[in-house]
Amino acid sequence: MRLYEHESKQLLRRHGVPLPKSALARSAEEAERAAAGLGGPVVLKSQVLTGGRMKAGGVRFASSPAEAKSAAAAILTLPINGQQPAGVLVEERRTIAQEYYAAVTWDTRAKQPVIVFSDMGGIDVEEVAVQHPGHVARVHFSALTPFSDFFAKVAVASTGVSGNELGALTRIVAALARAFLQYDLTLAEINPIGRLDDGSIVALDAHLDMEEEARGTHRALLQELGVPEEDTRQARPPTAFEIAGAAVDASDPRGVAGRVVEFDGNLGLIIGAGGGSLTLFDAIRAAGGKPANYCEIGGNPSVGKAAALTRLVLSKPGVEQIAVMMNVVSNTRVDIMARGVIKGVIEAGHDPAAKIAIFRIPGSWEEEGFAILRRYGVDYVDRSVSMHEAARRAVAKLGAQPGRKR
Amino acid sequence: MAMFIRVDVDPAVQADPALCKRLVELCPVDIFALDGAGRIATVEQNLDECTLCDLCIAAAPGRVTVVKLYAEG
């Protein structure tokens, strides 16, 4: 769940991160008043949950309140990547002598948080890492023990920063890491941190992403930041298909079946388990298939819930067949899933043997499940067939349907 | 309409109100219910949710049968 820049900055301010003076404006008049209050030149920044603001014209400069008013009017009516701005942040404009980059995120391979720091900020850090690897430092730390500033200092010093700047930047990076841990963030990024012409060091932009599942834990904080409970913070509003999927999932507490994302393809997916959804989605695409949806199933959804999800996926225009696939799971009942999916297909008015391209759920009660699948003539495979091979077979079967144009 | 599971209850079970009540309580997916007169009946829309746990069979041996419709010839 991404926070707006102004919310991210509010949070970082609590952790002692130095920031330029700023005010949020929801209208051009408010921006004019904010600029007058700040005095001097200002920068106005569109509050959207997407990158590329500068290129899109969502960041403008003004040297007077009147200029700020007209800049804000332009920004507030400018959608960026399909998003309408939630406001405009009016901030004092400072002269920058040097820019730095700092972020804390999860390194999923190392299974630890990692600090990424660069003394070449303001630009794409991934490009810096390729072009100037000596200017990007990565330092891992444990999420299980209290954070020590030492890790932040090592990261900053690794890029050659020393003296007063080392101390100031260490404090900012350490604050960023503590915020990351305290608020269950998945990304805490400041790009750029600016060394100003007077030598002071401030965070000029900020981007925080909170773990979606942590919203409940941090309800009070989100309220203080003014984030309404119904604000999903998704990059786009959910489609009717996705809303219907969420309703299926919420209809029964048993298992997960209904978290769906809509795509344009012709192969409906009922997939999941232990990271299986992403792997299987990618496997379908790697095999040349076109998924109609992403989906997550797991645990032990009831027969009714699995059937409702199946009906929903089949109701999507353009879906020709469905593939039912999971990673190896110890708890999901194969027979219950088989019953649910077959029931859903029949209730949608189709023949399971024709509509289900492949069924691969290596779970518990397999033999019972296979007996059901055999009874309805559904193609199934066990765990001896990999997820990628199952995906390949599903795509091949869909392509080989009689009367289908290749 | 149930597609996968049928549960047969011997009419003799109706003469044992305590057993009827127990069947209702023990089934994890609410396949049994009592009508207004305290008679036990199966709930059609829940039959396919049967987990094959056999608790009902253990509670009423020989008097409750769970039939897998997909296993029939």
Ligand code: SF4
């Ligand atoms: S076997 Fe278990 S789930 Fe099925 S009817 Fe009996 S008690 Fe209910």
